[in-house]
Amino acid sequence: MTLRLKLLLPLALVWTAFIAYLYGIWLPDSVRYQIAVFERQQEREMHNLTESLLPLVVARQLGDIHDTLDSLRQENPEWVEVVLQDHEGRQLYPLAGTPVPPAGPDEQLHTQQLNLANDSVGSLRIRISHRALLESVAQSQKTLFALLASVLLGAFLALGVVLDATVRRPVNRLMTAARELAEGRFDAHLPPGGKDEIGTLVNTFAAMRDQVQATQQSLRQLNEHLEQRVQEELAKNREKDHMLIQQSRLAAMGEMVHNIAHQWRQPLNALSLLVRNIKDDYDFQALTPEVMDRSVADAQRLLGRMSTTIDDFRDFFRPEKKMTQFDVSHAVEEAVFIMQGTLKSHGIELVEKLDPGVEAEGFPSQFAQAVLNILANAKEEILARKVAAGRIEIELQRQGETILLRVSDNAGGIAPEILPKIFDPYFTTKDKGSGIGLYMAKTIIEHNMNGSISAANLGDGACFTLTVPVRQPKKN
Known part of the structure; x- marks a missing residue:
């Protein structure tokens, strides 16, 4: 809407x-x-008429x-009908048989009693038409209405x-000057300033334009030397940037190796127990072909899990990885398989x-890794607190469109002051802990699988x- 319409529209509405x-x-x-x-x-x-007619009616x-x-009817043409009756209802005026005009829409009937000493001697009824009055009033008001509307308009x-x-x-x-100012032109013609609000706005805009012009000149002078200064600073920092890049790469590689080592700890412990069991079976001559085959299969399974750990870490944060529909209980059993030796x-x-x-859509190996981290954390707490009869319980169920997994232990719980921090990266209460196990579990469940993880x-x-x-939500 243009400014002219904005100014005239309220006036038109008021009019x-x-x-x-x-x-x-x-x-x-x-x-x-x-x-x-x-x-x-x-x-x-x-x-007044009844007062003058009263003695005439009494005297008949x-x-x-x-x-x-008759004289009054000639003087008052608006009197359509006049009827005078005596106290017995005999019509005194007009004469019997006188035609009576039909009643119209703009007529009013008036009745007045003729009383003498509280006794009625007759009645006067007059039917009055308002048509002439209404036409006169309407004509005068139309003239006044037109005059007022014209004056107001x-x-x-x-x-x-x-x-x-x-x-x-x-x-x-001002708008034209502002547009030209935005294009870098400072010679736009401004309206004359005054003492009203528009004049104040014009003066303020003129001052702002002068300030912008001065600032632009200062920036132009600064830019003349800026490129040279930038080149000098880039030359000074190029070697530093190269060193920072190398340090960043080394830090990333160290972090990756540290994470892989953390995830290999449990499979290596399980593999170590498996090797010791083979040695014990051999020493006691209990190493049958069946036991050997089962032990080799378990060892291959552990080594396969360790082999996929590197790929899991390499692809851990890649959003383009394809999700699959997997059996959640099977993924839990994968984590249990790695932990069962050391737990036993x-x-x-x-x-x-x-x-x-119970099936879900996501990354089965990463889900198993998250469960493994929680089981390992529970096992370490039971051992650290020397619980006599350690116990870990895993419960899996489906509730509507959500898969629910609970992992509980009897290690005495988590201190209230550290409970909000246990999923923070590198937060640990263990002397040799890395503080990444629960953080990785949280990242897998919440970031990679759009779920949630909590502790209580x-x-x-x-x-x-x-x-x-x-089912994972579809991406738009």
């Missing part, structure tokens, strides 16, 4: 509202007022009555012209309550709750 008020409220009220005044005047005239002077009423048009000259045109000039050797009971056929103290230990969706 329209005023015209609507005149036409819809003032004119009808004025007509009703005129009719009320006319009715009161007719009532007074009828009262019909000739005088007819002369009086002229005032609004004059005000619009003033606003156009004093507001719209200066603002348009330390006398830690493992209880599994896994609903069969329940009963005599801690409970970790993992939730993942059955």
Whole structure:
């Protein structure tokens, strides 16, 4: 909407509202007022008429009555019908058989009793037409309405012209000057300044334009030397940047090796126990072909898991990895397989309550890695606190469109002051801990699989709750 329309639209609305008020409220009220005044005047005239007719009716002077009423009807053409009756209902005026004009829509019936000493001697009934009055009032009000509307319209048009000259045109000039200023031109013509709001705006814009021009000149001078200074600084920092890049690469490689070593610890422990069991079976001559085959299969399975760890870390944060539908209980069993040897050797009971056929969409190896980190954390807490009958319970179930996995232990729980920090990277309470196990589990579940992970103290230990969706949300 242009500024001219914004200025003239309120004036047009006010003019329209005023015209609507005149036409819809003032004119009808004025007509009703005129009719009320006319009715009161007719009532007074009828009262005076009855006073003058009273002695004529008592004396039964019909000739005088007819002369009086005929004369009054000629003087008052709005009297459509005049009927005079005596107290017995006999019609005294007009004569019987006189035609009576039909009743019209703009007529009013007035009745006045003729009383003498509280006794009724007759009644006077006059039917009065308002048509002539209404036509006269309507004509005069139309003239007044047209005059008021014309005067008001002229005032609004004059005000619009003033606003156009004093507001719209200066603002348009300012807008043009602002556009040219944005294009780098400072010679736009400005309207003359004044002491009103528009003049203040013009003066402020002129000062701002001068300041921008001065600033641009300063920037131009600064830019003349800036390129040379930048080249000098780049030359000084090029060698430093190269060193930082090398350090960053080394740090990333060290972090990757550290993470791989952390994830290999449990499979290596399990593999070490497996080798010792083979040695014990051999020493006690219990190494049968079946035991040997089973041990070799378990060792191959552990080594396969260690082999995939490097690929898991390499692709860990790649969003383009393809998700698959996998059996969640099978992924849990993968983590349990790695941990079962060391749990058994330390006398830690493992209880599994896994609903069969529970599937989710995601990364099975990463999910198994997250479960493995939580199991390893629970095992280390049980050993650190020397719990006599250590126990870890795993419960898996599906709730609607969500897979719920709970891993609980009886290691005494987590201290309240460190509970909010256990998923932070590199936070650990162990002397030789890395602080990345639970952080990696949180990253896998929440970042890679759009789930959630939380920890709480329940009963005599801690409970970790993992939730993942059955189907991943589609990306737009």
